[in-house]
Amino acid sequence: MQFTVLGSGAGLPSKKRHTQSYILDAVDETNQYILIDAGEALQHRILHTSIKPSKVRSIFITHLHGDHIYGLPGFLSSRAHQGGEDLPLTIYGPxxxxxxxxxxxxxxxxxLNYPLSIVEVGHKDxxxxxxxxxHVRLLDHNIDSFLYVFKENDKTGALDPDKLKGIGIEPGPLYAEIKKADVFEFNGETYxxxxxxxxxxTGRKISVHGDTRVMAEPEYLSLIDRSxxxxxxxxxxxxxxxKAHRYFHSEITSVLDNLKNIDYGALLITHLSNRYxxxxxNELAKELPSGVHLTHDFFEHPILRNSQENK
Known part of the structure; x- marks a missing residue:
């Protein structure tokens, strides 16, 4: 699994930063990409990657400000001609x-030549x-803006071949049948x-914020803890x-202070003003704690299993 920042800029695009779009690459797990926000020039960003629009099956929009949605109609239209015919797509958003x-x-x-479903979400959906x-959580912005917490389902642990050999079951097709069942029988015994x-x-956990002021509510922090x-x-x-508070945005020092009492594997800082x-x-990046990254367009972060524990 991998998280890719296609657009890292705030509000206005610049020559180096486009506006907000992210890809959660779950192709190895579920054969799909999950798109989060769709800033202007999203299609152009994708052309510089190996991402196939036809494999985008779910889109999550954090809020309806233009820098997060102006690329959506073009992407939806182009997907119809890029292998997406008859492949359903669902969009979640405010x-x-x-x-x-x-x-x-x-x-x-x-x-469009494929089924499109639009699901309008609400707080705590x-x-x-x-x-x-x-999990959906309302943030603190000047319009409805959401946090999406993607929690991968836990997986059953691997079979222990030594234990199975201990009761006389050698490796083979029976192993697959055993793993699918809660109990199994062998030589007249039930196990x-x-x-x-x-x-x-344990499944992985990815917490993606829309635009927001810094939020310190215990319920919110508990939701993103151990991401x-x-x-x-x-x-x-x-x-x-x-100034950040006045304009319903966040300042990096406040973000770091707010998250210092929870556990997480990596913090990706996005929506950076083009005035910097x-x-x-570069100097600021050198001062940041380990695991905190100032992102840029095409920034990629692999999400390994147990990455939070291995911080």
């Missing part, structure tokens, strides 16, 4: 998303997609499969906490 897309497609005369449960497997493998990856905006990087020069960003 109230108003369906109306905006309906009007956009009606006025532009656009037609829980969505199930393939191998994930996605519990759990007695022959290792510990369950393998946290993606959080920091539009302000130079100590302007009051490379020299400033």
């Amino acid at each position: 109230k108003g998303l369906a109306n905006w897309l309906d009007i956009t497609f009606e006025i532009s005369g656009s037609r 829980c969505i199930e997609i393939d191998n994930f449960k996605v 519990r499969t759990s007695d022959f497997t290792g510990p369950d493998i 393998d990856v946290i993606v959080h905006e920091a539009t302000y990087l130079d100590g302007e906490q009051e 020069e490379d020299g400033f960003l």
Whole structure:
């Protein structure tokens, strides 16, 4: 599994940073990409990667500001001609998303050749997609903006071949049948499969924020605690906490202070204002704690199993 930042800039695009779009690559796990937000020039960003639009089966929109959605109609239209014919796609996002897309497609005369579902989400919803449960949490922005916490389902531990050999079962096709069952019979005896497997493998957890002020509520912090990856905006990087709060955004020092009492594997800082020069960003990056990254367009972060524990 991998998290890719296609667009890392805030508000206005620049020559080096496009606006917000992310890809959660779950191709190895569920044969799909999950797209989170769809900033302007999303299609152009994808052209520089190996991502196949036809394998995007779920899209999550954090909020309806233009820098997070203006690339969506173009992507949906192009997907129809990039192998997406007849392949269903579901978009999750705030109230108003369906109306905006309906009007956009009606006025532009656009037609899709695949089933499109639009699900408008709310605070504390829980969505199930393939191998994930996605928890939705309202953030603190000047319009409804959501946090999406992607929790991969736990996996049953691997079979212990030595234990199975101990009762006379040699490796073979029977192993697959045993793993699928809670109990199995062999030579007239009944056994519990759990007695022959290792510990369950904990699913990975990825917490992706839309635009927001820093939030310190215990319920919110508990929700993102023990994330393998946290993606959080920091539009302000130079100590302007009051300005960040006034404009419903976050400042990096406040973000770090707020998260210091929870556990996480990596913190990806995004939504960076284009007013910061490379020299400033490079110096700031040197001062950040281990595991905290100032992202850029095409930044990639692999999400390994147990990455939080191995921080």
